[in-house]
Amino acid sequence: MPKPLLKQQQSQTQMGSMLSATQQQSQKQQTQQMDKMKLDRLLRKTRSKEYMDALHKLDAGGHVHNQHKVNEIVDVIRNEFPEVEISSVLLGFVSICYLGRPYEVHTLDMTGQIIDHYKVGQSLPGGLEKARSLALRGGYEFIEVYVDCCRCISSTGAVSVING
Numbered sequence: 774m775p776k777p778l779l780k781q782q783q784s785q786t787q788m789g790s791m792l793s794a795t796q797q798q799s800q801k802q803q804t805q806q807m808d809k810m811k812l813d814r815l816l817r818k819t820r821s822k823e824y825m826d827a828l829h830k831l832d833a834g835g836h837v838h839n840q841h842k843v844n845e846i847v848d849v850i851r852n853e854f855p856e857v858e859i860s861s862v863l864l865g866f867v868s869i870c871y872l873g874r875p876y877e878v879h880t881l882d883m884t885g886q887i888i889d890h891y892k893v894g895q896s897l898p899g900g901l902e903k904a905r906s907l908a909l910r911g912g913y914e915f916i917e918v919y920v921d922c923c924r925c926i927s928s929t930g931a932v933s934v935i936n937g
Contacts, residue, residue: 813934815856816919820930824853828866828915828926831881831888840886847886860884867897867904868915878908907935 827849830842851859865883870876875892880901882889896902904916904923913933917924925933 812857812862815854816924817932817934819932820926821853822930823849825914825926825928825930828868828881831866831868831879831915843881843886843888846881846888847883850883862919862921864900864918864920866915866917867901867908869908869911878905 827846830846850863853859860883863883866881867878868880870879870890872879872890876890877893877895878897879888879890880897881887882899882901884899891897897905900920901918904918907913907916907923907925912927913925914928915926917926921936923935925935927933
């Protein structure tokens with residue numbers, strides 16, 4: 774009789790550890806959901822004047838060849854969200870280009886920290902293309918392109934989220 778009891782205890786221990794692993798997985802998923810909710814809430818906050826001013830400098834044209842100026846703009850972006858490693862979720866920015874024909878939009882690619890101006894019909898790299906039509910439609914100062922959505926920023930710094 775003792776042998777079946779011992780096996781039962783072992784299986785109860787195994788069941789307990791499996792249950793514990795399931796509970797840990799569930800807690801991890803809940804934590805990730807909470808973190809995503811906090812991140813979404815943080816990224817919906819109105820953008821600061823310093824942030825807005827820095828991103829308006831993207832259209833100056835000279836920044837394309839001046840990495841020091843690009844780094845200053847990237848630092849302002851990171852300072853806007855000190856709680857987050859923003860480069861892990863933010864792909865870049867797209868905005869209407871006011872340099873004139875043949876240019877249509879300009880971008881700041883966060884991965885390579887590169888500012889570039891794109892001509893009509895020239896495709897945008899690194900997932901930024903999904904924001905082109907939003908930028909060209911007007912009504913927004915610029916579009917922040919994230920892995921899972923676009924955040925359209927108005928002249929007042931207000932944020933509108935477009936999923937997809």
